[in-house]
Amino acid sequence: MAVFTEVSLADAQALVDRLGLGPVTALRGIASGIENTNYFVTTERGEWVLTLFERLTHAQLPFYLHLMKHLAGRGIPVPDPQADATGEILHTVCGKPAALVDRLSGGHQLAPSVWHCRQVGQMLARMHLAGRDYPRHQPNLRGLDWWIETVPVVVPHMDESARQLIEDELAFQRHLADTAGYQALPRGPVHADLFRDNVMFDGLPGHEKLTGFFDFYFAGVDTWLFDLAVCLNDWCIDLPTGRLDEDRASAMVAAYDAECPLSADELRLLPAMMRAGALRFWTSRLWDFHLPREASMLKPHDPTHFERVLRERVANPWHWMRG
Ligand SMILES: Nc1ncnc2c1ncn2[C@@H]1O[C@H](COP(=O)(O)OP(=O)(O)O)[C@@H](O)[C@H]1O
Numbered sequence: 001m002a003v004f005t006e007v008s009l010a011d012a013q014a015l016v017d018r019l020g021l022g023p024v025t026a027l028r029g030i031a032s033g034i035e036n037t038n039y040f041v042t043t044e045r046g047e048w049v050l051t052l053f054e055r056l057t058h059a060q061l062p063f064y065l066h067l068m069k070h071l072a073g074r075g076i077p078v079p080d081p082q083a084d085a086t087g088e089i090l091h092t093v094c095g096k097p098a099a100l101v102d103r104l105s106g107g108h109q110l111a112p113s114v115w116h117c118r119q120v121g122q123m124l125a126r127m128h129l130a131g132r133d134y135p136r137h138q139p140n141l142r143g144l145d146w147w148i149e150t151v152p153v154v155v156p157h158m159d160e161s162a163r164q165l166i167e168d169e170l171a172f173q174r175h176l177a178d179t180a181g182y183q184a185l186p187r188g189p190v191h192a193d194l195f196r197d198n199v200m201f202d203g204l205p206g207h208e209k210l211t212g213f214f215d216f217y218f219a220g221v222d223t224w225l226f227d228l229a230v231c232l233n234d235w236c237i238d239l240p241t242g243r244l245d246e247d248r249a250s251a252m253v254a255a256y257d258a259e260c261p262l263s264a265d266e267l268r269l270l271p272a273m274m275r276a277g278a279l280r281f282w283t284s285r286l287w288d289f290h291l292p293r294e295a296s297m298l299k300p301h302d303p304t305h306f307e308r309v310l311r312e313r314v315a316n317p318w319h320w321m322r323g
């Protein structure tokens with residue numbers, strides 16, 4: 001269910017007219033997605049995705065939308081928010097903040113191979129490099145400060161062994177954040193949620209090409225290594241156990257490194273950042289699970305998945321070596 005607000009053809013046409021994209025020939029609600037109302041819009045000029053933001057406000061959205069525009073302008077395949085005659089890319093539809101972006105072709109790759117992981121690693125590095133001169137700043141709102149605030153809220157709902165693990169991990173990450181090596185890590189705008197369902201591939205099986213990254217609404221300024229770690233924890237694991245698939249992980253990191261060479265600190269801290277990535281999503285899933293938002297229509301993701309991932313990352317730290 002991802003049409004929380006019904007958009008009529010007339011509503012869609014009014015926006016499309018402001019953007020000069022021609023008559024709307026089709027309008028179709030998108031069934032998946034959990035946060036926003038999404039529609040596919042076809043006009044004589046192309047295919048687009050209309051998003052009505054159900055929780056993010058007009059004040060919060062410019063960081064994300066302008067980041068997408070910035071990256072698209074530098075050749076990174078991300079949805080490009082369409083501007084009106086005044087250059088505005090944040091619009092209003094049915095009283096909600098809204099954006100119209102181009103539709104990426106293809107579909108999700110939910111059983112990725114080395115081939116897919118290599119492409120994600122390469123494009124992630126290109127995206128980080130392309131974001132270096134992005135002028136707006138917003139921290140990763142699901143970063144360390146949020147973990148420090150949220151872990152105490154979720155621990156009363158956890159059993160003793162899980163509580164011990166999450167508290168120990170938080171202490172470890174707090175200590176790490178104060179070290180010179182961590183503070184020297186390269187940083188900039190990161191996606192921070194680049195899971196399998198936020199990337200598109202198109203093409204014949206075995207020959208698929210990455211056609212885009214989307215869903216930038218957890219983006220923020222953080223370490224590049226954190227973004228890579230989030231990808232490794234999703235794209236390069238055996239989902240039932242959380243175990244790392246070293247072939248896929250090596251392919252992703254090597255492809256990243258070929259575009260944007262990892263520093264000595266990044267190489268050393270990769271295992272710690274993979275733990276950070278697991279802690280981040282374990283915490284948010286626990287929070288969604290135990291403290292569901294009022295009137296929320298989403299089915300919370302399973303928090304125990306990221307508990308398993310974290311236990312794996314702590315028990316079996318993985319170092320990648322060049323060459
Ligand atoms: N720019 C896009 N191009 C193609 N499909 C898109 C695009 N944006 C969203 N979608 C489709 O809409 C679905 C829901 O989008 P998503 O951003 O995950 O929604 P939500 O923010 O509600 O979680 C995606 O799984 C994808 O199939």
Ligand SMILES: N[C@@H](CCOP(=O)(O)O)C(=O)O
Pocket residue numbers: 034035193195198215281284285301
């Ligand atoms: N990837 C996160 C959930 C973020 O929600 P999204 O559907 O908007 O990407 C998780 O798996 O916990």
